[in-house]
Amino acid sequence: MVAGLDVRDARIAYGKVTAVDGVSLQVPPGSVVGLLGPSGSGKSTLLRGIAGLEPLVGGSVSWDEEDLVGVKVFKRNFGMVFQDAQLFPTMSVGRNIAYGLGKLGRAEQRARVEEMLDLVGLPGYADRRPTELSGGQAQRVALARSLAPSPRALLLDEPLSALDTGLRRRLAEDLSRILRETHTTAVYVTHDHQEAYTIADQVAILAEGRLLQLDDPEALRTAPASREVAAFLGARAFITESVARQLGWQGTLGSGEILAVLPSALILAEDGTEVEVLDQGYTVDDVEIGVRLPDGQRTVVSAPERADSGTVRVRLIGGAPVPA
Numbered sequence: 001m002v003a004g005l006d007v008r009d010a011r012i013a014y015g016k017v018t019a020v021d022g023v024s025l026q027v028p029p030g031s032v033v034g035l036l037g038p039s040g041s042g043k044s045t046l047l048r049g050i051a052g053l054e055p056l057v058g059g060s061v062s063w064d065e066e067d068l069v070g071v072k073v074f075k076r077n078f079g080m081v082f083q084d085a086q087l088f089p090t091m092s093v094g095r096n097i098a099y100g101l102g103k104l105g106r107a108e109q110r111a112r113v114e115e116m117l118d119l120v121g122l123p124g125y126a127d128r129r130p131t132e133l134s135g136g137q138a139q140r141v142a143l144a145r146s147l148a149p150s151p152r153a154l155l156l157d158e159p160l161s162a163l164d165t166g167l168r169r170r171l172a173e174d175l176s177r178i179l180r181e182t183h184t185t186a187v188y189v190t191h192d193h194q195e196a197y198t199i200a201d202q203v204a205i206l207a208e209g210r211l212l213q214l215d216d217p218e219a220l221r222t223a224p225a226s227r228e229v230a231a232f233l234g235a236r237a238f239i240t241e242s243v244a245r246q247l248g249w250q251g252t253l254g255s256g257e258i259l260a261v262l263p264s265a266l267i268l269a270e271d272g273t274e275v276e277v278l279d280q281g282y283t284v285d286d287v288e289i290g291v292r293l294p295d296g297q298r299t300v301v302s303a304p305e306r307a308d309s310g311t312v313r314v315r316l317i318g319g320a321p322v323p324a
């Protein structure tokens with residue numbers, strides 16, 4: 001028996017546009033799967049298909065082997081959190097959170113609201129109005145409202161993307177903790193790699209409606225399934241074993257394989273191979289130096305400061321073999 005959420009060969013179309021093209025994935029109870037991919041890759045559409053907001057034109061969505069195709073949205077017992085919190089503006093924070101708790105008595109509702117506010121780090125906020133909340137606080141309340149009725153799974157569509165970067169990082173860590181503490185099964189849509197890695201146990205990489213790979217962050221880093229996945233994860237160059245060895249790499253490639261030079265695989269090293277500096281620019285944390293590899297390809301190396309000559313010395317300490 002497949003426990004939890006099971007998506008099989010799901011297909012969703014808008015007229016002639018196939019937005020989700022034969023995607024299969026499982027989300028075991030208590031685990032979080034991230035849907036990561038470029039804009040237009042079908043992440044939101046797949047989530048909406050799971051929720052029942054878009055009909056499938058093929059395949060199936062089931063929970064504990066119960067087929068959900070034909071089961072109405074509200075009967076699926078999934079909680080949803082969107083990019084904008086979508087709180088009811090005329091209700092207090094407490095009433096918003098209690099919205100799905102109609103079956104409980106008043107005292108139980110109040111207790112559950114307090115418990116949820118504690119969980120999301122907003123104790124004492126029950127009497128506030130949604131208009132009195134910051135964007136980050138509103139998203140916390142939206143999360144509390146979705147979790148309050150104990151849904152069997154939570155579906156989150158870029159819930160942090162409207163927030164500024166620093167707050168997004170902090171809230172992503174909080175969200176990860178909350179989902180784990182509550183053993184919540186979740187599907188989390190994002191286009192932010194870091195956010196996906198922080199929150200999800202397994203990350204599904206989507207492109208043009210297709211699932212390219214579903215794996216944990218470590219496996220994605222060390223064993224991307226294809227050049228396309230490696231490029232999406234930040235590989236700027238794909239090199240042969242002989243070029244890799246010129247850069248000090250010690251591994252071996254199988255026949256038909258090529259090495260993806262992922263970020264941080266190439267480092268500055270005083271005794272390394274001399275390569276030409278092509279360009280340089282600042283990132284938030286350091287300087288990114290564009291260099292020409294021995295075969296002419298450009299990739300980047302991180303440095304604490306700008307290079308003051310036309311060359312730097314580098315060593316290749318990592319990289320991931322992928323089919324050529």
Ligand SMILES: Nc1ncnc2c1ncn2[C@@H]1O[C@H](COP(=O)(O)OP(=O)(O)OP(=O)(O)O)[C@@H](O)[C@H]1O
Pocket residue numbers: 014017018019037038039040041042043044045046191
């Ligand atoms: N309501 C719609 N009507 C027609 N086409 C749509 C509709 N919604 C999405 N699409 C198309 O379906 C494809 C997938 O869109 P979707 O919004 O699922 O992608 P996404 O990966 O979530 O993108 P983003 O990160 O930009 O939100 C795109 O080609 C998009 O143009």
